[in-house]
Amino acid sequence: MDKRQKQLLIVLLSVAMVVSAVLFVFAMTRPSTAYDVSKVKLDVKLITRGEILTAAYKTYGDNSQDMWVAKTIIKNSGSIPVRDFKISYKLGDLTDWNSGETYPEIRPGQTIRDYCWPTIDPAKVATITTKTPVELTVRYEYKDLKEPEQQSEKLFLLGKNDFVFTSLKKEDIVTFADNFDNYRFIAAFITPNEEVTKSFANSVGSGLETRISDEDALTAFERAFDALRAAGVKYIMEPDGFWTGTASQYVQYPKETIERASGTCLDLSICMSALMEAVGVKSYVALIPGHAIPVIELPQSGDLYAIESTFLDQGYAVSKHGDVVSPDVTASECVTLAKDEIDKAQQDGTYLLVNPEYWWKQGVMPSW
């Protein structure tokens, strides 16, 4: 090999060496396909409802309902799959960390929507009497992550007696029913198994075959009316639940109506409905403009009977509506009056019937 050949060989070997070295460095610095937690890239967004209707706390805890309290949108914006993603929630001190959901894999580009249906302690719910702020925290972790990550958002629990009639925006309200868009949650206030209500109802239904006899069911209905009157229950007009910031009302549970011996038309209707359900009579609450009326369905004929429950306050009925009632303001008189009111509302198309048994089955369970 002469000098010239040597020089040529040196040049070729130098080029080959440099290229190999560059490729070596390039290969060494490529990301590994093995799972590497530092390569995980997730976009996590926590969304909460502004306000929670506390009376329906059981519904919010039922994952077959669409009444989530919060939801988390998780997008894998990285280029490797995320393994064993676990997510759980905690609602202030009202719940413990829930068991949460585990997603074995979130693929690159994949989005997951995870919902929070908290199991709220009933004893703690009972203490929430006004709109109360509470922090909802979401905690998530995934394979090889050293410590779970957390995000929090504030939301408000309405008082346990607050009922918001509709969650629709004002500009979206078109029909009469839109004004009562949350009407199904009235079923949560109808509590036939609560102790005070049950005891009161038993005294009303004693000796009657309410589940099989139309006559006995109607008798129980009128007896409940008379029993509440005998207990001194009065009709009151409650101010709107202005603190909720929406069309709402302070609604009493039957126990409260019995113990306080007073209630609004909605309170009295709810109480009557609960008493009837407690003795095995199918009941409803009819909503008409500015008013609520209790209704029962007779077991044999299926006929509906309503009663003007505010007139169990005899003094109120005589003083304010003396032109349409006798001084005795009997229960059967109030049945006739209620029928007229409902017939008129039905003709106007401003009538909504809340069927508690249906909504209980749908997951809007009685609060107590």
Place this chain on the structure above:
Amino acid sequence: MVSMKRLALIGIAVLLLVTVFAAGRSRAADKPTVVETYEVTVNDVGDAHVTDTIKYSKTDFAAIKKVGAKKRGFLTRRFTDEDATGELRDFKTQMNDKTNSVVITYDKLGLAYNTKGDFLLYGYSAKPTKQAANTFTFEETSTVNSEFTLFTDQVFKTTSILKIPPAASKASYDAQEKAVSYQMPPARTTYGFFSEQKTTLSIAFGLAALVFAGLLVFVGTKKPTEPVPVPVATPGPVPPAPVEPAHKFCQQCGAKVEPGKHFCTSCGAKVD
């Protein structure tokens, strides 16, 4: 008697006609007045594009359009309310006057869940009426009372078409979950050849660099062979051919030696 028979026959005929008419009316009451096509196309990571086409009679469409013009968002408020927050993207509503249809389109991220290994698409309560390749078809007739019927009872004939990703396999209807389930190939990383063969390539290129470096050192330190100088011939006059001397002389005694003799004939010394 004859006239009585005739009367009876006429009576029966009228009764039949009334019955048939009533039955016809009853069928007419169940006859769909609205035809809906609800098409969902799902991509590889479970995101869906939804196109919901609701076709009305001309009269009903005019009524819907009128309300929609007065109350913007009336038809779509359930799609855009608090429940739907963060769910839908690129939500659009179109009124198609030519076909008397309302067309709603949107994207829903993460419609298919893969919590159990399989991807699941929930919300299909009845078995599909058709399955071809990765397309499921569901058909249902139901009475609807909602914004889309202006809160009157109307019979909807709904055809739901679900298109799962072409790469999906083992697609089937899960009656228990009321869902369509399918499997997808394992998730691929996007690093390419160098990442997938990182170890092999690193070793190969590292070794190659070392070998080339070694060879370079070897070649660089080896002495090249000395080159033989080659005289450069210069053109010039051709020299005269050498003349062989006729005699040699003895280097010992100087005597003349005959050509072809190897010894001096005078002193006997060797002549060469």
